[in-house]
Amino acid sequence: QQQVKQSPQSLIVQKGGIPIINCAYENTAFDYFPWYQQFPGKGPALLIAIRPDVSEKKEGRFTISFNKSAKQFSLHIMDSQPGDSATYFCAASWGGNQFYFGTGTSLTVIP
Amino acid sequence: EAGVVQSPRYKIIEKKQPVAFWCNPISGHNTLYWYRQNLGQGPELLIRYENEEAVDDSQLPKDRFSAERLKGVDSTLKIQPAELGDSAVYLCASSFGEDTQYFGPGTRLTVL
Numbered sequence: 214q215q216q217v218k219q220s221p222q223s224l225i226v227q228k229g230g231i232p233i234i235n236c237a238y239e240n241t242a243f244d245y246f247p248w249y250q251q252f253p254g255k256g257p258a259l260l261i262a263i264r265p266d267v268s269e270k271k272e273g274r275f276t277i278s279f280n281k282s283a284k285q286f287s288l289h290i291m292d293s294q295p296g297d298s299a300t301y302f303c304a305a306s307w308g309g310n311q312f313y314f315g316t317g318t319s320l321t322v323i324p
Numbered sequence: 325e326a327g328v329v330q331s332p333r334y335k336i337i338e339k340k341q342p343v344a345f346w347c348n349p350i351s352g353h354n355t356l357y358w359y360r361q362n363l364g365q366g367p368e369l370l371i372r373y374e375n376e377e378a379v380d381d382s383q384l385p386k387d388r389f390s391a392e393r394l395k396g397v398d399s400t401l402k403i404q405p406a407e408l409g410d411s412a413v414y415l416c417a418s419s420f421g422e423d424t425q426y427f428g429p430g431t432r433l434t435v436l
Contacts, residue, residue, distance in 0.1 A: 257427050
């Protein structure tokens with residue numbers, strides 16, 4: 214059973230566009246929602262994370278929107294650049310225990 | 325500061341052969357994770373260590389997989405014997421307690 218459902222599977226945007234990646238979860242015990250960025254041949258790297266006591270968090274060009282009642286959260290990348298082309302994973306965990314990852318979104322930013 | 329180190333980076337073996345992966349976590353990180361990442365999928369936890377204790381190994385196929393973390397630092401993940409379906413990237417990650425996980429570059433295993 215997929216604990217975290219991620220969409221879309223792939224995304225192509227023009228430079229400067231705002232790609233949005235969505236994730237949904239069922240387990241209300243989850244209390245930590247990170248997003249990871251992964252380049253080919255590399256391990257995932259933490260991009261930004263949020264806890265359910267806030268509805269939005271911004272770090273540079275990356276924003277997480279969190280909707281606790283809908284059990285959904287999303288990643289927005291402002292002013293996207295070709296260097297942002299990578300695979301993005303959402304994840305969820307509780308108490309620092311097992312992390313459940315989404316299936317990933319392959320983002321391509323066209324110059 | 326050095327990141328999580330894994331070796332080897334690539335391994336090609338024939339089915340039924342044994343294979344081992346090594347991980348050196350970031351200094352001071354007491355929590356170590358082993359994940360398996362299949363092509364086009366997110367990482368899936370195999371085992372989590374708190375210091376030298378395996379606190380979550382519920383997803384580890386214990387008939388063929390084993391892991392150890394002697395002295396609570398380095399860790400080794402072993403598969404014996406390997407099957408075709410074990411082809412994947414094996415990722416090691418470490419964290420200090422419940423904090424951010426830092427991933428290594430992974431070992432890409434191909435079983436022929």
